[in-house]
Amino acid sequence: xxxxxxxxxxxxxxxxxxxxxxxxxxxxxxxxxxxxxxxxxxxxxxxxxxxxxxxxxxxxxxxxxxxxxxxxxxxxxxxxxxxxxxxxxxxxxxxxxxxxxxxxxxxxxxxxxxxxxxxxxxxxxxxxxxxxxxxxxxxxxxxxxxxxxxxxxxxxxxxxxxxxxxxxxxxxxxxxxxxxxxxxxxxxxxxxxxxxxxxxxxxxxxxxxxxxxxxxxxxxxxxxxxxxxxxxxxxxxxxxxxxxxxxxxxxxxxxxxxxxxxxxxxxxxxxxxxxxxxxxxxxxxxxxxxxxxxxxxxxxxxxxxxxxxxxxxxxxxxxxxxxxxxxxxxxxxxxxxxxxxxxxxxxxxxxxxxxxxxxxxxxxxxxxxxxxxxxxxxxxxxxxxxxxxxxxxxxxxxxxxxxxxxxxxxxxxxxxxxxxxxxxxxxxxxxxxxxxxxxxxxxxxxxxxxxxxxxxxxxxxxxxxxxxxxxxxxxxxxxxxxxxxxxxxxxxxxxxxxxxxxxxxxxxxxxxxxxxxxxxxxxxxxxxxxxxxxxxxxxxxxxxxxxxxxxxxxxxxxxxxxxxxxxxxxxxxxxxxxxxxxxxxxxxxxxxxxxxxxxxxxxxxxxxxxxxxxxxxxxxxxxxxxxxxxxxxxxxxxx
Amino acid sequence: xxxxxxxxxxxxxxxxxxxxxxxxxxxxxxxxxxxxxxxxxxxxxxxxxxxxxxxxxxxxxxxxxxxxxxxxxxxxxxxxxxxxxxxxxxxxxxxxxxxxxxxxxxxxxxxxxxxxxxxxxxxxxxxxxxxxxxxxxxxxxxxxxxxxxxxxxxxxxxxxxxxxxxxxxxxxxxxxxxxxxxxxxxxxxxxxxxxxxxxxxx
Numbered sequence: 122x123x124x125x126x127x128x129x130x131x132x133x134x135x136x137x138x139x140x141x142x143x144x145x146x147x148x149x150x151x152x153x154x155x156x157x158x159x160x161x162x163x164x165x166x167x168x169x170x171x172x173x174x175x176x177x178x179x180x181x182x183x184x185x186x187x188x189x190x191x192x193x194x195x196x197x198x199x200x201x202x203x204x205x206x207x208x209x210x211x212x213x214x215x216x217x218x219x220x221x222x223x224x225x226x227x228x229x230x231x232x233x234x235x236x237x238x239x240x241x242x243x244x245x246x247x248x249x250x251x252x253x254x255x256x257x258x259x260x261x262x263x264x265x266x267x268x269x270x271x272x273x274x275x276x277x278x279x280x281x282x283x284x285x286x287x288x289x290x291x292x293x294x295x296x297x298x299x300x301x302x303x304x305x306x307x308x309x310x311x312x313x314x315x316x317x318x319x320x321x322x323x324x325x326x327x328x329x330x331x332x333x334x335x336x337x338x339x340x341x342x343x344x345x346x347x348x349x350x351x352x353x354x355x356x357x358x359x360x361x362x363x364x365x366x367x368x369x370x371x372x373x374x375x376x377x378x379x380x381x382x383x384x385x386x387x388x389x390x391x392x393x394x395x396x397x398x399x400x401x402x403x404x405x406x407x408x409x410x411x412x413x414x415x416x417x418x419x420x421x422x423x424x425x426x427x428x429x430x431x432x433x434x435x436x437x438x439x440x441x442x443x444x445x446x447x448x449x450x451x452x453x454x455x456x457x458x459x460x461x462x463x464x465x466x467x468x469x470x471x472x473x474x475x476x477x478x479x480x481x482x483x484x485x486x487x488x489x490x491x492x493x494x495x496x497x498x499x500x501x502x503x504x505x506x507x508x509x510x511x512x513x514x515x516x517x518x519x520x521x522x523x524x525x526x527x528x529x530x531x532x533x534x535x536x537x538x539x540x541x542x543x544x545x546x547x548x549x550x551x552x553x554x555x556x557x558x559x560x561x562x563x564x565x566x567x568x569x570x571x572x573x574x575x576x577x578x579x580x581x582x583x584x585x586x587x588x589x590x591x592x593x594x595x596x597x598x599x600x601x602x603x604x605x606x607x608x609x610x611x612x613x614x615x616x617x618x619x620x621x622x623x624x625x626x627x628x629x630x631x632x633x634x635x636x637x638x639x640x641x642x643x644x645x646x647x648x649x650x651x652x653x654x655x656x657x658x659x660x661x662x663x664x665x666x667x668x669x670x671x672x673x674x675x676x677x678x679x680x681x682x683x684x685x686x687x688x689x690x691x692x693x694x695x696x697x698x699x700x701x702x703x704x705x706x707x708x709x710x711x712x713x714x715x716x717x718x719x720x721x722x723x724x725x726x727x728x729x730x731x732x733x734x735x736x737x738x739x740x741x742x743x744x745x746x747x748x749x750x751x752x753x754x755x756x757x758x759x760x
Numbered sequence: 761x762x763x764x765x766x767x768x769x770x771x772x773x774x775x776x777x778x779x780x781x782x783x784x785x786x787x788x789x790x791x792x793x794x795x796x797x798x799x800x801x802x803x804x805x806x807x808x809x810x811x812x813x814x815x816x817x818x819x820x821x822x823x824x825x826x827x828x829x830x831x832x833x834x835x836x837x838x839x840x841x842x843x844x845x846x847x848x849x850x851x852x853x854x855x856x857x858x859x860x861x862x863x864x865x866x867x868x869x870x871x872x873x874x875x876x877x878x879x880x881x882x883x884x885x886x887x888x889x890x891x892x893x894x895x896x897x898x899x900x901x902x903x904x905x906x907x908x909x910x911x912x913x914x915x916x917x918x919x920x921x922x923x924x925x926x927x928x929x930x931x932x933x934x935x936x937x938x939x940x941x942x943x944x945x946x947x948x949x950x951x952x953x954x955x956x957x958x959x960x961x962x
Binding site for chain 2 (some may be wrong): 128129130131132133241242306309310313314317318319322342345347348349352353356359360361363364365366367372373374375378381385412426447525656658659671672673675676677678679687688690691696697699700701738742745746747
């Protein structure tokens with residue numbers, strides 16, 4: 122098959138170039154080659170699938186909790202099991218699903234949207250994936266050994282301190298944080314560098330698609346937020362392993378230090394999850410309303426403003442800790458202020474929809490569902506920003522309802538819409554639209570039936586994280602309703618997954634641009650070839666494919682026998698110089714094995730650090746040392 | 761449905777220095793991450809100090825000032841061979857790169873040796889009290905960066921003595937490695953002030 126026929130960006134008579142580029146950029150062959158692949162589409166796909174496996178497990182845990190809470194005095198789960206399960210559910214969804222899946226989609230989509238051949242530092246992408254995989258595996262192995270963490274996903278001291286939580290459960294949580302944050306930070310750096318330096322010629326920063334902007338802002342938030350939780354988790358790990366006193370009041374430690382460090386990460390984390398979703402929403406609305414987004418500049422500034430304000434809110438998680446009143450007032454004001462940039466974006470989307478010709482196909486339906494749910498979650502957020510109400514509702518199911526409205530409404534709905542939207546690009550086939558609508562309505566209805574009653578439960582005083590309750594409380598009926606809703610929600614997600622799996626093999630062939638979308642990921646075949654673009658596209662607006670339905674302007678002159686990429690200038694994206702990517706390697710995998718092994722061994726002995734560092738360093742040196750032409754980015758010799 | 765060729769990039773250079781290169785941007789991002797780690801740790805230091813009437817807490821001796829001060833001087837002087845190596849890399853002068861990188865690496869080795877003496881004269885153990893914990897951790901984090909950069913430097917130095925070194929982008933790597941050393945040095949100054957002068961002056 123000639124890969125070029127279907128796009129307006131391919132020069133005629135390029136079959137020979139296509140053949141050579143396939144060889145240069147293609148995967149490694151042979152036994153164990155699975156562990157050597159590094160290209161961003163392969164790793165991105167694995168990343169997405171792995172994140173969804175954790176999502177499924179986290180969802181099953183949620184179902185167990187809902188079954189336990191469906192009636193008063195239920196004995197389906199013991200208190201200890203319930204503690205482990207709610208901790209595992211939160212930890213899985215926050216550390217193993219929400220942030221990784223957003224980065225995973227970006228790993229796949231961002232280089233395509235920028236019109237380049239790969240994500241910067243491709244071997245590090247593979248390393249990040251394996252760290253993520255190993256971290257999650259460690260957590261679930263511990264769970265099946267009845268050693269899962271049980272102090273909540275924010276792991277408050279003193280409960281998690283050595284004297285109140287003996288055993289290894291909390292240490293496993295702390296190491297999981299190290300695994301996932303190393304992975305997240307690595308990918309964040311790659312995303313920043315790729316967006317800054319590998320945009321298609323002509324894609325000046327005022328022509329970057331909003332999804333690219335959203336991932337750039339997200340990556341910067343990761344860079345500044347994740348270190349705080351890594352530092353905190355290392356403090357707790359040290360307290361537990363070698364007897365430091367960071368959180369031990371008797372020796373001058375401080376338990377609130379944990380909360381400050383955790384929420385300095387934890388609040389931006391919410392926006393790290395939510396801002397990529399905003400980019401997905403803008404992308405989908407543009408395509409299905411068939412017009413430019415209304416207020417591009419205002420949208421970009423809102424994303425940036427959200428990120429900045431997002432770092433100034435963390436104390437609103439700590440209103441119940443007895444802070445000075447001036448601090449409470451400041452953080453109340455800041456928490457309410459973040460509604461302004463969010464509101465600007467909502468109004469820009471409404472304007473875009475109103476002035477466009479909306480086609481209510483499944484991706485747009487998920488986005489509209491997002492708008493409805495997220496506005497409700499935002500409103501309860503403004504309520505919780507007020508200190509008196511916050512004190513009343515702290516640690517009740519009202520907060521549970523709020524955070525699920527924000528996270529599922531704000532992130533999962535746009536994510537499902539975006540996966541439906543990008544599925545044909547990744548697989549070459551379309552998902553079934555009728556089942557798309559069915560899965561949307563099931564998830565939308567199921568979600569609201571599950572979580573809306575929890576507002577009321579919180580208002581009447583049901584605390585979160587209790588494993589059962591008495592019949593006299595009167596909480597039974599609403600809890601039962603909530604459990605029924607969870608069943609509907611699970612059915613909706615199941616429909617989506619089955620639709621995806623079925624469509625992967627049997628869906629309609631998509632072609633390069635089934636939605637007539639304007640951005641560059643649609644300027645190549647579906648799925649894209651190993652080298653992404655035969656000729657790199659150039660752009661002159663935010664909607665290049667709408668400008669050039671045919672005869673599109675392209676770049677020539679990149680090497681065919683080397684993994685050469687074009688580096689462009691930071692602001693105006695003029696071509697600047699060429700850069701060679703390294704080829705496939707097993708050492709990224711082996712380095713992750715070495716560092717992961719060190720983290721696991723550190724659960725038991727501090728001597729794992731020097732030994733582990735020595736081994737990990739050796740693997741990293743093998744990774745960096747150019748021992749074959751492949752390591753210098755040259756095409757492997759053909760037999 | 762065919763594209764049209766508008767830009768031919770085959771004549772572009774195969775490497776570039778400074779903010780034009782992706783290595784520079786990666787280094788900046790790494791510095792941002794590690795700088796945040798240091799800032800968060802320093803913030804913890806002062807947060808814990810607020811819990812104590814005296815700092816260091818009563819019964820704990822002040823950390824020795826002699827070795828860290830010597831070490832600070834070594835670090836500051838190391839900026840000279842470091843800058844000479846960086847300039848030589850940017851002019852792609854192999855001999856000078858080899859010479860000045862070797863000198864800079866020797867400075868780093870000297871620094872690591874003195875650092876072990878520094879640890880021995882902290883006059884507190886990590887498990888004595890929270891002051892000891894944060895002091896060891898802050899110094900430990902910096903040492904970790906120091907050692908990783910030293911390993912990185914030595915590996916790159918060895919590479920520059922092989923035929924692999926004769927490539928433009930290896931000179932970019934040297935330049936960025938020197939850039940990172942600036943971060944190791946400059947980030948040390950506030951850490952030095954916090955660990956050794958804050959207990960004396962505040």
